[in-house]
Structure formats: C-alpha cells, structure tokens
Amino acid sequence: MSLINVANLTFAYDGSYDNIFENTSFQIDTDWKLGFTGRNGRGKTTFLNLLLGKYEYGGTISAQVGFEYFPFHVERKEMNTIDVVENIYPDYEYWILARELSLLKVGEDVLYRSFESLSNGEQTKVLLAALFLKENSFLLIDEPTNHLDMEARKLVSEYLRAKSGFILVSHDRAFLDHCVDHILSINKAGIDIQKGNFSDWWENKQRQDQFELAENEKLKKDIKRLSEAAKRTSNWSHEVEKTKNGTTNSGSKVDKGYIGHKAAKMMKRSKSIEHRQQAAMEEKSKLLKNIESADTLKISQLVYHKSRLAELDKVSVVYGGKAVCEPVSFTIEQGDRIALLGKNGSGKSSLLKLICGEPIAYDGTFRKGSQLKISYVPQDTSHLQGNLTDYARNSGIDESLFKSILRKLDFSRVQFEKDISAFSGGQKKKVLIARSLCENVHLHIWDEPLNYIDVISRIQIEELLLEYKPTILFVEHDREFCDNIATKLVELS
Missing domain, CATH: 3.40.50.300 (P-loop containing nucleotide triphosphate hydrolases)
Structure with missing residues (x-):
C-alpha cells in the first residue's frame, strides 16, 4: 500500500480564463478500486492526463507508483493481436496473458488474428488484459464500457471486482456498483472522495443536497426577517433622534440625554441585527455549491392517429x-x-x-x-x-x-x-x-x-x-x- 498525494492542484488550459482545478487537495490509497464520476466536461480525463504528466500544473502530485492509461493507442491495427500486446508491454509472460484472457472469456486464438478483425468488445478485453500485465502501476481506466454489450459489461465488472489499484471512469451505475469500493467525484466546488460504491455515494449526495436546500430556505427566511427588523429599528432610531429638539405634549422640554441614550440603544440593536444578517448571508453562501443543476426537462410528442x-x-x-x-x-x-x-x-x-x-x-x-x-x-x-x-x-x-x-x-x-x-x-x-x-x-x-x-x-x-x-x-x-x-x-x- 502507498499513497498518491495531490496538494493544491491548480490547472487551466492555455487561453482559458477558468481553472478546471483550483487549490485542490486529496489523497488516494493505491489499493483502492476507485470509481471516478462527474458531469461531462468537468475534467475527469484531464485529471488522468495530469497524473500521466502530460500537462504543466500548479501544486504537487506525488506518488511512489507509475501510471498506466487505458485505452492504449494502437498505431497499426493490421498487426496480429499478439504483436499489439508485445508493443504495449514487451516483457510480458505469455501464461499470464493467457490467464487474463481466460478470465475475460476470450480465446487465445484472437492473439493470432489481426487486431482490426476483432470486434470492439474483443479489442477492449484484449487491451484490458494487457493493462493488468503491468506490475507496480496504478491503472487509469477511462470508460471501458462504451463498446461493450450488457453481457460483456457484467463480465468485465466481475473481472475488475477481483482487481485493485485503479481509477475507473464510467457512467454506468450498475457497472460501478459491482466493482468499486470508493468514489472519486468531481463536483462543482472541487473533488470529493467517499468510501463505498456509486449507490452509496449517490444516496449520501442526495441526503447532503436535501440538507443544504432546507438550510438554504431557512437562512433565506432568517435574512428576510432580520432585514425587515433592521429596517424597522433603524427607522425607530431615526424618528427618536428627531424628537431631541422638540417638546413634549405638555409643552415642557424633552430630556435630550434620555432620548439620545434611547436612540443609541436602538442603533446598537440595529447594528447587532445587521451583523446577524451578514453572518446568515455568509453561511448561506457556503451552501448549494455542489448541488447540480438537474431541472426537469420538458418535451411534447405528437399523437398518432392509430394505437x-x-x-x-x-x-x-x-x-x-x-x-x-x-x-x-x-x-x-x-x-x-x-x-x-x-x-x-x-x-x-x-x-x-x-x-x-x-x-x-x-x-x-x-x-x-x-x-x-x-x-x-x-x-x-x-x-x-x-x-x-x-x-x-x-x-x-x-x-x-x-x-x-x-x-x-x-x-x-x-x-x-x-x-x-x-x-x-x-x-x-x-x-x-x-x-x-x-x-x-x-x-x-x-x-x-x-x-x-x-x-x-x-x-x-x-x-x-x-x-x-x-x-x-x-x-x-x-x-x-x-x-x-x-x-x-x-x-x-
């Protein structure tokens, strides 16, 4: 077991005004099976490329392991599949490759066919097998399910369930649930890590979202009430202050000292309310940062004249x-x-x-x-x-x-x-x-x-x-x- 430490990671693409990551810090245990999720365009593949050292960035990423990325780029698909595997990992042992292919229900005969003649699913499985030939590496697996049918996805999830030491980017909930033990999520306000599978993470996220929405509504009401109270108190203070130079109903002069004290007391109360209002607003600003915009979509479909x-x-x-x-x-x-x-x-x-x-x-x-x-x-x-x-x-x-x-x-x-x-x-x-x-x-x-x-x-x-x-x-x-x-x-x- 070792740790991958990410400290104060900051990154933006050249020419972009917006940082994809800003002062982001977290740790990853290299024995974890991490599911990696987040909205499209949030930076999942970018983060994998940062781990691979493809871009310059601010902050530090330290690790005692190397990184390997899936899917491998296959330059010459007309080559025999066994030669494709050898290009990826020249020092592989054949019996280990045969074992991995067997676990993925792929016959050894595919190794002696051209890579381009394999189905998309077979190509995916061969490249996954090649990935797990490498030792002392933390594996970055980027969306392996896109060319797999439902049966193949189930098989690959069983395969990954028996492995460890990887980050898996996938949007298939059932697939993630079956083969990961932690979730790494890119949220609106940063990166978060939780123990458990996708369903655990989603349940916790919904619970947190509901709590923040309830707190947000409560603070909105408090801010409105405090704003109205501050306005009333300020008005009262102003009106009392104006009576300093007047007279009472009986014609006698007013007690300026008393009125001044009363006005000051009201002003102090008004300031106290304003401080409480400001504190409530600051607390409110901390909420809803990770609540995704998931508004209801609306469509209308034409009705056909027959059932x-x-x-x-x-x-x-x-x-x-x-x-x-x-x-x-x-x-x-x-x-x-x-x-x-x-x-x-x-x-x-x-x-x-x-x-x-x-x-x-x-x-x-x-x-x-x-x-x-x-x-x-x-x-x-x-x-x-x-x-x-x-x-x-x-x-x-x-x-x-x-x-x-x-x-x-x-x-x-x-x-x-x-x-x-x-x-x-x-x-x-x-x-x-x-x-x-x-x-x-x-x-x-x-x-x-x-x-x-x-x-x-x-x-x-x-x-x-x-x-x-x-x-x-x-x-x-x-x-x-x-x-x-x-x-x-x-x-x-």
Missing part, C-alpha cells in the same frame, strides 16, 4: 444473403418504451435503421404506419460540426428550446460559442438527444444514446421519459436505465 405505429413479424436482417439474427416479432404501440437487447453484432442497429426507413434487406413482414414521423439518434457523432445556432436552424427545430435543454444538461454558455466538433463525446451525444427532444414526431428511436453521457444527465433523461412517457424504441447497454425505463424488452439472438 399501433409499427409491426414486425418474424423479421431478420439480411447481409450478403444471410440472416444475421434469429427472426424477431414485436409491435410498437402508442406509449411503449421498448428496449431492444442483444449482443454486439446481433442486428439491433440494423433493425432500428429499417424502422426508420433506411434500405435494409430483411426477411419476414414489416409494416409501418403511413405518415409516421420518427426522430432518430444514431451512435455516430462524427458528422457533428458548426455552431449550435446553425445546427438548430438546419435541423428545423426551435433554437431557444434546443439551447434551454442543453443548459439543463449542464452546458455552460461558453459552449454555445464553440464549434460542435470541439465538444467532448458526451456533449456531442447531448446535442443529438436535445435535437431529438425538440422534434415534433410520433416515435423516438435512439441507438445507444447514453455513450459518454454523465450519470446525472442520465438520471435527468430517465426522469423525463418516465414523466412524459413518449413512445420510444431504444438500444442501450446501461442495465439500470433499461430496468427503469422499459415497458417492453425485445431480445435478439
């Missing part, structure tokens, strides 16, 4: 004259929230595209309602470019509503001035989802919408779908999201 929107009867997608999945049958009724499940490569995305109207070859019977309007969110975000104003106009959606949704999904106003191509992966996904929510349609079809999206935004999107109950067909490997949202499950084999 049934589409029907698939023994449909299977065909590539090169061959069916890639077993025939599947299901209907899409108004109000359904359907999760389409299955392993990577089972044809889920192709079925979504078929329903959207793309020319996909298939066997079986497929019927879709006439004049059915569909909003589609694809997996791929690489086509996104230009500014948000132009994107909204070209998409035919209301710009103010579009930007309002993005604001509620934690976009700062600075983001509105940037080119979308410069956004993070999670921010690009939010752009696609916000556009979809603005479109006047009968059916939403989303293909892995949550890739790279932070946990709090996922919870917001869940709450939206549960409140407004739009008709939606989606593919998503976040098990908790599927469990919470879906009214129907359709599994491809």
Whole structure:
C-alpha cells in the first residue's frame, strides 16, 4: 500500500480564463478500486492526463507508483493481436496473458488474428488484459464500457471486482456498483472522495443536497426577517433622534440625554441585527455549491392517429444473403418504451435503421404506419460540426428550446460559442438527444444514446421519459436505465 498525494492542484488550459482545478487537495490509497464520476466536461480525463504528466500544473502530485492509461493507442491495427500486446508491454509472460484472457472469456486464438478483425468488445478485453500485465502501476481506466454489450459489461465488472489499484471512469451505475469500493467525484466546488460504491455515494449526495436546500430556505427566511427588523429599528432610531429638539405634549422640554441614550440603544440593536444578517448571508453562501443543476426537462410528442405505429413479424436482417439474427416479432404501440437487447453484432442497429426507413434487406413482414414521423439518434457523432445556432436552424427545430435543454444538461454558455466538433463525446451525444427532444414526431428511436453521457444527465433523461412517457424504441447497454425505463424488452439472438 502507498499513497498518491495531490496538494493544491491548480490547472487551466492555455487561453482559458477558468481553472478546471483550483487549490485542490486529496489523497488516494493505491489499493483502492476507485470509481471516478462527474458531469461531462468537468475534467475527469484531464485529471488522468495530469497524473500521466502530460500537462504543466500548479501544486504537487506525488506518488511512489507509475501510471498506466487505458485505452492504449494502437498505431497499426493490421498487426496480429499478439504483436499489439508485445508493443504495449514487451516483457510480458505469455501464461499470464493467457490467464487474463481466460478470465475475460476470450480465446487465445484472437492473439493470432489481426487486431482490426476483432470486434470492439474483443479489442477492449484484449487491451484490458494487457493493462493488468503491468506490475507496480496504478491503472487509469477511462470508460471501458462504451463498446461493450450488457453481457460483456457484467463480465468485465466481475473481472475488475477481483482487481485493485485503479481509477475507473464510467457512467454506468450498475457497472460501478459491482466493482468499486470508493468514489472519486468531481463536483462543482472541487473533488470529493467517499468510501463505498456509486449507490452509496449517490444516496449520501442526495441526503447532503436535501440538507443544504432546507438550510438554504431557512437562512433565506432568517435574512428576510432580520432585514425587515433592521429596517424597522433603524427607522425607530431615526424618528427618536428627531424628537431631541422638540417638546413634549405638555409643552415642557424633552430630556435630550434620555432620548439620545434611547436612540443609541436602538442603533446598537440595529447594528447587532445587521451583523446577524451578514453572518446568515455568509453561511448561506457556503451552501448549494455542489448541488447540480438537474431541472426537469420538458418535451411534447405528437399523437398518432392509430394505437399501433409499427409491426414486425418474424423479421431478420439480411447481409450478403444471410440472416444475421434469429427472426424477431414485436409491435410498437402508442406509449411503449421498448428496449431492444442483444449482443454486439446481433442486428439491433440494423433493425432500428429499417424502422426508420433506411434500405435494409430483411426477411419476414414489416409494416409501418403511413405518415409516421420518427426522430432518430444514431451512435455516430462524427458528422457533428458548426455552431449550435446553425445546427438548430438546419435541423428545423426551435433554437431557444434546443439551447434551454442543453443548459439543463449542464452546458455552460461558453459552449454555445464553440464549434460542435470541439465538444467532448458526451456533449456531442447531448446535442443529438436535445435535437431529438425538440422534434415534433410520433416515435423516438435512439441507438445507444447514453455513450459518454454523465450519470446525472442520465438520471435527468430517465426522469423525463418516465414523466412524459413518449413512445420510444431504444438500444442501450446501461442495465439500470433499461430496468427503469422499459415497458417492453425485445431480445435478439
């Protein structure tokens, strides 16, 4: 066991006026299994790069271990996989590599195939196995679940559960719950570490948020009451002071000394109230610093003239004259929230595209309602470019509503001035989802919408779908999201 000490860490990117980290201090035990969470754009990957020594920063980071980052960059994907592993770690022992691959349910035969011929899931598992070949290193694992289906995520979480000494960046709640024992969170006001899994951290955060909101309301009332009391006392003091030069009702002169004493006493009371008011305001300013903006999102969906929107009867997608999945049958009724499940490569995305109207070859019977309007969110975000104003106009959606949704999904106003191509992966996904929510349609079809999206935004999107109950067909490997949202499950084999 050793410690990683971070003291007074301060960092901003060149040309930026805002610090991502400012005088941040904490300690990490190298035996911990740390889940790393926080809103998109808060600096999770930046912090990992600071540990790797990629940027200059203020403060100190001291550690008695080296750091290794996942995913490794593979320069020549046409190479055999075993050569890719050797480039990553030349001193590896084959039997250890074979053991790690076995734990990840990957056959040794993949080592003698080109790396580019492996599925995304197989590539992820091979690189994870290579990562754990290295000894005396603290491992920085950055979003390993994005190319894993639900079954593979469960397997990898079991694998990581048996390991220790890593930071794991993931937005999948069930995945984090199963394999971490501490949570490192980047909040609005800094970095926090808590013992336990994600559910423990989330419960504590909600409890703290509720306490701060209650205290905030109490202090607002106190400040208002004290402000009114200070104003009344000041007015009384002023009125009494004015009587110093007057006379009593009987015509005799007033006692100036008594009145002066009374005015001074009132003024002293007024000052005391002001001090209490200022103290209450200072106490209030300490609250709500870590409460995330999680306002309710609002959408409205068009109502279709029939209850049934589409029907698939023994449909299977065909590539090169061959069916890639077993025939599947299901209907899409108004109000359904359907999760389409299955392993990577089972044809889920192709079925979504078929329903959207793309020319996909298939066997079986497929019927879709006439004049059915569909909003589609694809997996791929690489086509996104230009500014948000132009994107909204070209998409035919209301710009103010579009930007309002993005604001509620934690976009700062600075983001509105940037080119979308410069956004993070999670921010690009939010752009696609916000556009979809603005479109006047009968059916939403989303293909892995949550890739790279932070946990709090996922919870917001869940709450939206549960409140407004739009008709939606989606593919998503976040098990908790599927469990919470879906009214129907359709599994491809």
